[in-house]
Amino acid sequence: MNEEQIDTVLRRALSPAPAMAARVAERALRQGGGSPQRRVGAIALGSLAVAGLLTLAILSPRPGSPARASEVYSVDGLVVGVSSTGTTWIVGPDAGVDADQTRMIVMRGEAQ
C-alpha cells in the first residue's frame, strides 16, 4: 500500500451510509432552525425551574408526548434540564444563545 492509497482506504472505512448522512443532515437543519416560539416557551419555563422535577410538556411540539426533566441544574446562570431520555435542554434566560458558544444543544430531541 502506498501513501495515495491510504486516503482511499480511510474514506472507504469511515464513510457513512448515504441514509445515515441524509438523516444527520435533516436533523441538523431542524436543530439549527428552532422556532422563536419555542424559545419564548423555554424562557418562561426557566423562571419556574426549581431543584427537583420539572415538567417540560409545554416545550413538546406534539401534544400528548411530554418530556420530563429528571434533573435540573443551574450552570453559569442557565437553567439546564436533562430529560428522562437523556436529552439535554437549556431552559434558562439564555436559551436562545448560539449552540457553538454554549457548546450545548438548545431545544434538542423531542422539541425538534
Add this chain to the structure above:
Amino acid sequence: MVHELSPRVIAYCRGLIRDVALAEDAAQDALAALVQRWRRKGAPRSPEAFVFAVARRRAVRAIVRRRLLAPFEAHAAPVTAPQPHLRAEQSSELERVLGAVSRLSRRDREALLLVAVAEMDYRDAASVLGVSLPALKMRVHRARQRLVAALDGGAP
C-alpha cells in the same frame, strides 16, 4: 451545503471518536451550528472550515465525556448485540483501519483525517487546527507514512 458536508463530517468524527452514535451526534451538532450561524450572521468565510472546527470541538467533548462515564456505563449499559448487517469482511477492515488510526498521535490523526477523510484543502485544515501550512503538511505526510507501515504489518 449541509447535505453535501454531512458524510464528510460524520466520517471525520468517526475517525476521531471511533463510535458511530457519538460521531453522528457530534456531526449533527456541528452542522446545526453552521445552520444557526448562517441564519443569524450570514455565511462564515469558509463554511467548511467553520463546520469542521466545531466538529473537532464536539468530538473532543464526546471523547472526554465517554472517558468520564466509562466506569458507570460498564455497569449500567446493556450488552450490545453485534451488527448483523455488517459483513465480517467490512467490519474487519474497519476495525483494522480504525485501530491503526487510533495508534497515531492525536496531532497526526487530526491532520490526516481532515485532509484525507474530510477532504479539506491544506490551508483550511491548517486553519481548523491552528497550525502553519508547513506544519500541517508535515503532520499529514508523517501520518500517512505511519499508517501505511501499520496497515502493511510493520510498526507504526
